[in-house]
Amino acid sequence: MATNVLIPFYSSYGHTYQMAQAVAEGAEGVEDTDVQLRRIPELEGARQAMSGQDAYVQAQEAMSEHPEVTHDDLRWADGIIWGSPTRYGNMTAQMKQFIDSTGALWQNGELEGKATAMFTSTATIHGGQETTILTSLVPLLHLGMIFVGLPYGENPQILTTDGIGGSPYGPATLAGGDGSRQPVEEELLSARNLGRRVANVSARLKGL
Ligand SMILES: Cc1cc2nc3c(=O)[nH]c(=O)nc-3n(C[C@H](O)[C@H](O)[C@H](O)COP(=O)(O)O)c2cc1C
Incomplete structure (x- = not known):
């Protein structure tokens, strides 16, 4: 039976989306793994605030082929790899809003x-x-999930003093103050490696 890997992501301007695609590529490289990319729903207030920006409109159009994530997607998944840009050092309200809708799954221990x-x-x-x-870890642990990081051994690209994203806690990219910087190869490599690692860990947790 295949291992199911879900990648729910939110992205305003496409940087997190590019990382999500690289995570998917890594997970798809593991034999017998089904991978689904899913958009975390936009909040109406944010849509209104940003819909005058070309970069936002173009990025939303580019990712519109992916359906919005549902609770059934979470049930389907053996492994869930979340993507969210930072908002003042935390996950976006969009991601938190979706996590805050999972009360029934929490009650039934469905994500444990x-x-x-x-x-x-x-x-x-x-x-x-x-x-x-690290702050995203808190609700994910409440839901009983088992957190997978990005070890240095498999990721020498993060053992660096260069200005690239990523840490032992997970892959990351840098957008720059004006959003013009795009993910570089080292960051995409970390993303692919995380996808592969979660697919492998999920298969082992399933006892495959
Ligand atoms: C309300 C708000 C708060 C933000 N807070 C931070 C922050 O604390 N630190 C930072 O480096 N970037 C911050 N950013 C910039 C976003 O993280 C950046 O636009 C994002 O990484 C781009 O990713 P995306 O293209 O996937 O949306 C903030 C952006 C917004 C709109």
Whole structure:
């Protein structure tokens, strides 16, 4: 039986989406793995605030082929890899809003024992690369999920003093203050490696 890996992501301007695609590529490279990319729903207030920006409109159009994530997607998944840009060092309200809708799944323990992981995007190198992932751990642990990080051994690209994203807590990219920086190969490599690692861990947790 295949291992199911779900990648729910939110992205305003496409950086987190590019990372999500790389995570998917890594997971798809593991034999007998089914991978689904799903959009975390936009909040109406955010849509109104940003819909005058070309970069936002173009990015939303580019990712519109992916359906919005549902509770049944979470049930389907053996491993769930979340993607969210930072908002003041935390996950976006969009991701939190979706997590806050999972009360019934929490009550029934439906996500307990599933592998989980997180990747992010920040404008600046000290703007939440690590805190966004670490603070996301709190609700994911309440839901009983088993957190998978990004070890240095498999990821020498994060053992660096260069200005690239990523940490042992998870892959990350940097968008720059004006959003013009795009994910570089080292960051995409970390994303692919996390996808592969979660697919492998999920298969083992299933006892495959
Ligand atoms: C309300 C708001 C708060 C933000 N807070 C931070 C922050 O604390 N640190 C930072 O580096 N970037 C911050 N950003 C920038 C976003 O993280 C950046 O736009 C994002 O990483 C781009 O990813 P995306 O293209 O996937 O949306 C903030 C952006 C918004 C709109």
